[in-house]
Amino acid sequence: MTDVADWWQTDIIDMAPGQIRLRGFAIEDLIGNIGFAEMVWLMTRGTRPDAAQAALFEAALVSAVDHGPQAPSIAAARMAVSCGLPLNNAMATAINMLGDVHGGAGEQAMQFFHAVKNHAGTMSREAAIDLVFRENNQLVPGFGHRFHKNADPRSVRLMNLLETAVAEKVCTGSFAEIAMAIEAYLYQQKGKAIPMNVDGVTAVIYAELGFEPALARGLFCLSRSVGVLAHAHEQAGRKERNKGPTPPHYLWTYGGDNPIK
Ligand SMILES: CC(C)(COP(=O)(O)OP(=O)(O)OC[C@H]1O[C@@H](n2cnc3c(N)ncnc32)[C@H](O)[C@@H]1OP(=O)(O)O)[C@@H](O)C(=O)NCCC(=O)NCCS
Structure with a gap:
């Protein structure tokens, strides 16, 4: 029978009738004794953070919960509910909007930071940033924002918390230093601020705390799910049906043949 038992071999959970152990800890010892953010850390990494690590991690998760209905993920959830979908489907719709350009840039941002750090072993940090920037089609994931053009308030607050954590x-602060050097580099390149956005700053924190880049997007999804749930639930109470992306008197620009005059 070992082939059957090994089919879903896992280091995450052990279960027998009347017993549940997660990463080696009995569930009854975790319930009431561990915060939700710590639980995310334990489940994804198999270790438990100390109190200061958990506080910094939780601050990052709090920062990205919502950005309002102009954020495509939130708008998609609200439209889904107005089309009759239940909350879980609305949440899935929203999470599916989180990609490289909206909310999902954290993984690439972490990879970018790691690449700069690796190259900086053999050249100056500025040269390393320039090299990775060019290798990455002159785009730095986790920087720039449609609304927060000079500074993203979430980044400012999280970088302050990070400064305290480093002190x-x-x-160590090594990834924070790289991110700040990237901001300075982008300013030099573009002649205007391209500030760290929430994907970028949370990527800095996840890198500082030793998370693998591959987890960053999933962590963002966990965080944004909170706002998505709140918006989907609010929209469900509105009794509005089949809402499109704009009020119906705004129509799109038609660029084909024979336009209506
Ligand atoms: C979020 C984003 C789409 C906003 O774009 P935007 O509103 O067009 O940005 P702006 O109008 O402020 O700036 C446009 C200029 O800055 C540059 N720019 C903006 N973000 C940049 C970035 N991350 N890296 C390099 N250059 C960037 C653009 O190339 C453009 O340059 P140009 O004027 O020479 O053509 C863009 O910044 C981006 O793609 N960022 C990376 C992905 C990301 O982090 N997504 C998560 C967002 S929360």
């Missing part, structure tokens, strides 16, 4: 030796 308290919770993390």
Whole structure:
């Protein structure tokens, strides 16, 4: 029978009738004793953070919960509900909107930071940033925003928390330094601020805390799910049906033959 038992081999959970252990800890010892953010850390990494690491991690998760109905993920959830979908489908619709350009840039941002760090072993940090920037089609994931053109308030606050964490030796600050050097580089390249956005700053924190880049987008999804649920639930109470992306008196620009005059 080992072929059957090994079919879904996992290091995450052990279960027998009347017993549940997650990463080796009995569920009854976790319930009431561990915060939700710590639980995310334990489940995804198999270790438990100390209190300071957990606080910084939770701050990052809090920062990205919502950005309002102009955020495509939130708008999609609200439209889905107005089309009669239940909350879980609305949440899935929203999560499916999170890609390289909206909310999902954290993974690539972490890869970018790691690449700069690796190259900086053999050249100056500025040269390393320039090299990775060019290798990445002159786009830095996790920087720039449609609305927060000079500074993203979430980034400012999280970088302040990170500064304190570095002073308290919770993390080294090496990725924060790279991110700040990238901001300065982009300013030089573009002649205007292209500030760190929420994907970028949370990527800095996840990198400082030792998360793998592959987890970044999933962590963003967990965070944004909170706002998505709130918006989907609110929209469900509105009793509006089949809402499109704009009020119906705004129509799109038709660019084909024979336009209506
Ligand atoms: C979010 C984003 C789509 C906003 O774009 P936008 O509104 O067109 O940005 P702006 O109008 O402020 O700036 C446009 C200029 O800055 C440049 N720019 C903006 N973000 C940039 C970035 N991350 N890296 C390099 N250049 C960037 C553009 O290339 C453009 O340059 P140009 O004037 O020479 O053509 C864009 O910044 C981006 O793609 N960022 C990376 C992906 C990302 O982090 N997504 C998550 C967003 S929360």
